[in-house]
Amino acid sequence: MESECIYNLLQLPTNPEPPEGEELAQGEKKKILQPDSRKNPKFEQLQKVLVEWINSTLFREHIVVQNLEEDLFDGLVLHHLLQKLASVTLEVEEIALTANNQKRKLTVVLEALHQCLQLEENPAKWNMERIFNKDLLATLHLLVAMAKHFQPDLSLPENVQVEVLTIESTKNGLKSGKSMEQITDCKMDSNQQSKVDVFDELFKLAPEKVNAVKEAIMKFVNKKMERLGLSVQNIDTQFTDGVFLILLIGQLEGYFLNLKEFFLTPSSPAEMLHNVSLAVDLLKEGDLLDYPVNPEDITSGDTKVILRVLYSLFSKHKMNETPEETKTEAGS
Known part of the structure; x- marks a missing residue:
């Protein structure tokens, strides 16, 4: 036996089949959040708690966030959060209108955030490109790290896990694999x-x-x-x-x-x-x-x-x- x-x-x-139509440069990797995970009640609750936390923090600035994917990509909200929570002043324009200016601003804001977080979280979970491209998973990792650092008593849903499909471009074509990714702790x-x-x-x-x-x-x-x-x-x-x-x-x-x-x-x-x-x-x-x-x-x-x-x-x-x-x- x-x-x-x-x-x-x-x-x-065998590997899971990559989605059709995915085009990546060689060596590039992309994480895709699986549809069932988006519908997970704990995952939805986490987004709700973070949205409420942002809005309560920035209500005097008259900033209202409704959608984490759509409202945080250009660095404006993150900039105001950093100013409010860490009393940090950055030499960046208040409103960046072009994509290049938005990326430049977001880069400066994230660098300042990484210094404040003191490497409490692995920055590989997010970067400028992923945040700018409205990657919800990366955005959530960043916000959870900020909440744990600046407001550790914030009641986040415990043990939020999501299924992701990771696609990697190699010289032999696309490779993919499914895995569970942890967003909040037990x-x-x-x-x-x-x-x-x-x-x-x-x-x-x-x-x-x-x-x-x-x-x-x-x-x-x-x-x-x-x-x-x-x-x-x-x-x-x-x-x-x-x-x-x-x-x-x-x-x-x-x-x-x-x-x-x-x-x-x-x-x-x-x-x-x-x-x-x-x-x-x-x-x-x-x-x-x-x-x-x-x-x-x-x-x-x-x-x-x-x-x-x-x-x-x-x-x-x-x-x-x-x-x-x-x-x-x-x-x-």
Whole structure:
């Protein structure tokens, strides 16, 4: 039975078909928000909360936003928000009428915002071109980051996720992959928060102990993966594409996924994100996470997040090992 499962792992999944009519320059990537996600009540509620927040913040300026896609692309509203929330004055024209002037203004505003946010959010989630092109997903990522920084008590809907289709132009044509993208975090209770703080303190106050934690977790992982003939040598890099994480979860939880559900040899960031998002969903379904996880933090190689995920698996399954298993490991 095991040999049959390993044989199945050699079969590759197929990519979702890219939409017809998409034309991208080689190396260019584009994210398309899927229609069902637009209709998600939590996604709609998030937009409503952000619109109300903007309008209540700027009501003395007589600025009224009705549609986030249509009303924020030229930098005018973002400029006023920055002035109001951060007391920042920028040398830009009040109203930019041409596309070039609007792009120039938006660039200046975003640069100032990035300085204010102090890299609290990954700027790769948005940029000038995406905001200017009325990319709703990028606009929401930016506004959520601003709300978390300037008004952390704002009640945003929790755990808002959307399905996106990422299209990438390569020399061999268009490639695409579907994945789930996290916009807002899950809410943590006090017990979950304390577990997260353990790793925060470890990295902040005892960085010399990080390698020891890595080694302990890596030893546990390799013991569980040896049935597949796999081993982990570098925790920072070997989990970023999601493959090892999916296989590890399967080994620990006692199941194998159909290969049509993930990419065994991901060849693009979209495929990596799809794999990691699937792994995070499996962890949530198995009640294996002690805190919210953003899949993009794993694909970007955030060591702290990767260790937290692996420690969740380690703490559950290490505690559940039989005395025989523990004895065998101690003697190895």
